[in-house]
Amino acid sequence: MGTQPEPSSTPRTALNRERVVRAAVALADEAGLEALSMRKLGQRLGVEAMSLYNHVANKDDLLDGMIDVVFSEIDLPASDAGWRTAMRQRAASVREALARHPWATGLMELRTTHGPTSLRHHEAVLDCLREAGFSIENATHAYWLLDSYIYGFAIQEASLPFGTPEELVEMAEIVLPRVPAETYPRLNEAAAAALAAGYDYTHEFEFGLDLILDGLERLLDSARESGATVH
Amino acid sequence: MGTQPEPSSTPRTALNRERVVRAAVALADEAGLEALSMRKLGQRLGVEAMSLYNHVANKDDLLDGMIDVVFSEIDLPASDAGWRTAMRQRAASVREALARHPWATGLMELRTTHGPTSLRHHEAVLDCLREAGFSIENATHAYWLLDSYIYGFAIQEASLPFGTPEELVEMAEIVLPRVPAETYPRLNEAAAAALAAGYDYTHEFEFGLDLILDGLERLLDSARESGATVH
């Protein structure tokens, strides 16, 4: 077709690191992290496993690349909308990305090194908080608090085996008989209420997030009261 | 020696599920989860790998047992000290257990089934909150919020590669040159402050926890105001 490439004997489009990493992300999304092997990934790309090592140092390097993809899908906090809405948007963006790639939280625990995408992200969040008037210490507190909550929520959401209300009902039918109301009355009343109301993760997430943001706002106000932050 | 056991040809103490699981926990603590293989575990117990399958259905079953051990190390909330101190103690207990076994958070994501120890734990926490006057919905909110924070914090603590102030200084020397102050000013000022103050995870953890508990207390008060909860 074109004039330069497609030299007749390499039918497949050229392999490169990005294509390898993206295919790995797609494979992990579809089949889970434990199904991601170099051989299966090669198969998916029409290539032998060892050929992947021309584009990726080893499997850990591949996993690092996958983490970077996830980070790149997270919106940086908007700088023009006030810290609170910026933090809300970022939190939602993180949760969406982690829900899209349920394997990501598990990976981020193992791979401790942070790529430039991750660093840029951290920098932007800290900057947003500092610009809003948080002291260095309080910005650090706020960051730990928000990230702990967001990641912890994403993990629990990912490990609970239902996403839709139908799956919730389905799972309740299987699990609840093993949780008799006599020994676990509190679990049962909570489960009954959740089933009746049609449980919604997003609503649950935002409830906790707003409670935390309220606390941070009070922290900011009381710090302002007792002496302005250097800005 | 004794009259009944020790029939001269089985020198080692009898193997059973508990000994296998405990050895697995110890091995994972020392060498990490990725070093836990059935062969190495057998070696540690003076036994071939396949012999372990007489006491454990398969590796997943072993992992489930390990999770149960971790849960059994977590103190149930005290029922006689008020919900706030009970939640504080439980939170500290969870964090300690997860810090003692850094592999636990990673496992709990994968193994979604909950054993009786886990169920009992959930029940006790919910009961504590309900007794304190939280509505069913608010107790559920509080549980999600607290657990998300605790687990998220534990994960970040485990994945950050330092535990002592010395290790922090050591790591800073390695990492900071790769995080230039011109492009990452906020990260650098935060790192500098943490280095100067001697960063303390426990302090950081309790700061966020107290902020959350403050928020929950307000929630409880405002619910009390607008009409008592059925109790």
Place this chain on the structure above:
DNA sequence: CGCTGTATGCTTACGACGTAAGTATACCGG
């Protein structure tokens, strides 16, 4: 006492894994 499960251990073997080492091919700049 011997007979007979049953519990517990060991050996061997299979297929999948990550990846080191060596080889073949196809392109590009001289």
Place this chain on the structure above:
DNA sequence: CCGGTATACTTACGTCGTAAGCATACAGCG
């Protein structure tokens, strides 16, 4: 045209979880 570089393939090693089969030792029972 020629040599180097990039990319792909083949083969092979050690490790993994575990299925299948075999050995032994003990308990209950006649």
